[in-house]
Amino acid sequence: MPESAGWIINFYAQNLTPADWTALAGGKGANLARLAQAGLPVPDGFILTTQAYRDFIAANQLEESILAALPADASLDPDALEASSQQIRALFAAGRMPPPLEADLHFAYAALGMPPVAVRSSATAEDTLELSFAGQQDTYLNIIDDSALRNAVMNCWSSLWTARAIGYRTHNGISHSGLALAVVVQRMVSSDVSGVLFTANPLTGLRSEMAVDAAFGLGEALVSGQVEPDHYIVDAFAEKIIRKNLGAKAKALHGQAGGGTSWQEADRSRQQALPDEQILNLARLGRQIEDHYGLPQDIEWAWAGNRLYILQSRPVTSLFPTPEGMPAEPLKVMASFGAIQGLLAPITPLGRDTMYWIVSIAAGLLNFRVTAETQTIVFTAGERLWMNITTPMRNSIGRRLVRAGLGMIEPSVQQAVIEIWDDPRLRPGRSGISWRARRQIAHLVIPLAWNVLLNLAAPSRRRAALVADGEKLLDEIKANIAAINQTGRARLARVAGLLPDIVVHRLPPTFLRFVSGVAGGMASLNALNKLADSLPGSESDSGKQANRNLVLEITRGVPHNPTTEMDLILWQTAQGIQRDASLLQYFQSRTPEELGNAWKDGSIISSAKAALQPFIDLYGGRGLAEIDLGRERWVENPTPVIEALVGYLKIQDPAQAPDIIFQRSADSALVALEQLTARLRASRGGWFKARLASFFTSRMRQLLGMRENPKFFAVRLFNLIRQELLSCGKELAADGEIDRADDLFFLNYKELDELAKGGGSPVLRERIVSRRHAYDLEMHRRQIPRLLLSDGRAFYAGINAAAGADSLAGSPVSPGSVEGLVHVVLNPHQAGLLPGEIMVCPGTDPSWTPLFLTAGGLIMEVGGMMTHGAVVAREYGIPAVVGVDQATTRLKTGMRIRLDGSSGKIVILT
Secondary structure (H helix, E strand, O other): OOOOOOOEEEOOOOOOOHHHHHHHHHHHHHHHHHHHHOOOOOOOEEEEOHHHHHHHHHHOOOHHHHHHHOOHHHOOOHHHHHHHHHHHHHHHHHOOOOHHHHHHHHHHHHHOOOOOEEEEEEEOOOOEOOEOOOOOOOEEEEEOOHHHHHHHHHHHHHHHHOHHHHHHHHHOOOOOOOOOEEEEEEEOOOOOEEEEEEOOOOOOOOOOEEEEEEEEEOOHHHHOOOOOOEEEEEEOOOOEEEEEEOOOOOEEEEEOOOOOEEEEEOOOOOOOOOOHHHHHHHHHHHHHHHHHHOOOEEEEEEEEOOEEEEEEEEEOOOOOOOOOOOOOOOOOEEEEHHHHHOOOOOOOHHHHHHHHHHHHHHHHHOOOOOOOOOOOOEEEEOOEEEEEOHHHHOOOOHHHHHHHHHHHHOHHHHHHHHHOOOOHHHOOOOOOOOHHHHHHHHHHHHHHHHHHHHHHHOHHHHHHHHHHHHHHHHHHHHHHHHOOOOOHHHHHHHHHOHHHHHHHHOHHHHHHHHHHHHHHHHHHHHHHHHHHHOOOOOOOHHHHHHHHHHHHHHOOOOOOOHHHHHHHHHHHHHHHHHOOHHHHHHHHOOOHHHHHHHHHHOOOOHHHHHHHHHHHHHHOOOOOOOOOOOOOOOOOOOHHHHHHHHHHHOOOOHHHOHHHHHHHHHHHHHHHHHHHHHHHHOOOOHHHHHHHHHHHHHHHHHHHHHHHHHHHHHHHHHHHHHHHHHHHHHHHHHOOOOOOHHHHHHOOHHHHHHHHHHOOOHHHHHHHHHHHHHHHHHOOOOOOOOEEEOOOOEEOOOEOOOOOOOEEEOEEEEOOEEEEEEEEOOOHHHOOOOOOOEEEEOOOOHHHHHHHHOOOEEEEOOOOOOOHHHHHHHHHOOOEEEOEOOHHHHOOOOOEEEEEOOOOEEEEOO
16 A cells, blocks of 8 residues: 555554654544554554645645635634635635545555445544534545545545534634644445444443443434434443333434435334344443543444444543542542632642642641652542542541531532432441541641630730741741752752652641631631521521621621732732822833733833832732642732732722722621621520620631631742742753743652653653643633542532522522622633623632622632632622532623522522
């Protein structure tokens, strides 16, 4: 078979790397070759490579004409897409295949024996995460001669430019320039039965179940949705068919003797398409293919002449992955760390490894001797972190604590836990807590309780001491960094060891004291809730909620929260700029992007730099997704800060000034306290209850703001290490050890040490490339589960997912009611939020906080009573509801809604 021009390769070519296969043969062709080389029953054939497509385009000078014919302004208008497609496909039809290429195609077909063949497109970008390209290009069946084969190939090429393919790429931000398509030519299988096999249940994610769709005739009828197939569910481990649903199968597609296909109609609704024996044989083949790829597969198959054939296999892109190497049994239950933290994006490998080290501190406080590598509290799946809650779920007391805790922290995860509550694999083996577990708990609880009591006894002094303790440790770390005088790999060795050393030797006591501060505030808040529950009316759920809303009012304007303090300092920066007319004109005459670039390249004027520098010195370690050490900080790119600052400069109404809003919230808290104490005095034992309410309110308001202090400490610690790693990375990139400075964030600490000792080996470079690719793919994932099980099941729904067509519901976290226009915000740096609009977002972290001063209300897909968005919403006095299922897709920008932060109800008005 001629291959000298690189136009044609067969399935068994041995001189190509996996990357070469994908580049030349596309996703489908590469997969078929891999299956064939693994000995699986793949019909014989060959591949017309992407180079053939490119040479056809060049020979006919089509590239510029194709791009010129695309819809203007990336329009997704169906008529415009169809018009463009027809124009482009006409260019292909008028083109001519270069004679040498046509000759090679003939020789390859002759070498196959010139049988009837199937001709299928194979895109180079096929079936990546969240971007399933299946069906975007065309397939031609039962092609029987040279002329028909040539036409089918050219039609396959032009199918790269169907209206649906153009629209799909445009919608997903995929460039149309430089595209290429391979074509797979295979011996035609005249299927008696064909269909699709999923090696994991695509609806539930359950890895122990396989799903089979089967219909008579050729599989294209089923794939195109024109036939209602049989549906079989197979227990993959027991090799047993557990469910069958026979479809109508009212017609079937078959090949014709003279080429092409035709439909045949018949009533076969009572006839099973694939015999039981073949269903189980197919399941075994599916397991073999899944083992080969290491991932659940979506497999197209055919049955002809009592033999099974594999026509295609690709990953099931809709399934959320489970942690690598984790068996389905014994069952493990994992809650989304991202849902709790408001960070749904993937986390870089170094960011995840950092959290492993932090988790090892918590384990140490319980007297567990674990490291970042040996801990089993947090796992990675889908480049995100998952908290293993299996052990407490299997304990009679622990499971109740999990349920109650999640109700406060992340109610949507709690809802998912309730769905699996009665799973026999999670039932407690014994009641109570073992003596060993009691000793471990006491190792944490006794010192924690003592610190909490000290905090309650002297909240102001203790809060100041706890914060000062953290600042002292940060100062010591800065001094340690300043003392590092090596360069290159020697410097990296020192920097890479900083965080593990801090975690092991310095952080545990600081961590415990920080937690005690937060616990003191939470204990006081819970005491106030208990007092509110004693008020008349708490017998009903609505009455109890109304009484507790009074407590939430008391949490407004809580002082000593570093996140709200950050906003107030930025407002002071804005006021300073407003007092300098020339400086004000400088900021108002440039876009935030221009000002941010000027900061980065050093061209910003000195007075502007002097105005911003104090804020950056204090808060430059913050940024979007800041708990990920691998993410950019404001000190590197202050554009988001400048965007918020420019917004503050536009405030004309004194009543909308951040300090006035904050003070107004604090004043309303005092009013709420007076109302609570008045109602308590009127109840039985009222004098004592009122004194308790005043006592716990003073403690709560002194300590509850500390909820943000551990994170504020952590992100500044992360930033110190990040900046040193970036400095090392620049040196190593200049020396050719790595490609980019931020490559270091795609390694873990142990690998950073390997790099420091041995240099940028090919193995480490390949890991960086692979992990960066996985991270970039995960950035496109649209839905993240709240709860993930080791058997593959994933729970996505938020609170009250089925609230109704004109209403939604979630967890109320900041009381009050507001009507306004929806503004869906997916990135705080591209918000464009107008005053009074109701911000709808996936979740928030401190980098979102400036938007709260503009928003009239808040709706989040994740979060609970004590997550960032809820806390800040209460402090600024805006109604908020969290845990709303798919809020960012069910609500659209411009909708008018009524948001009730007291009941959790959201009503769509227009």
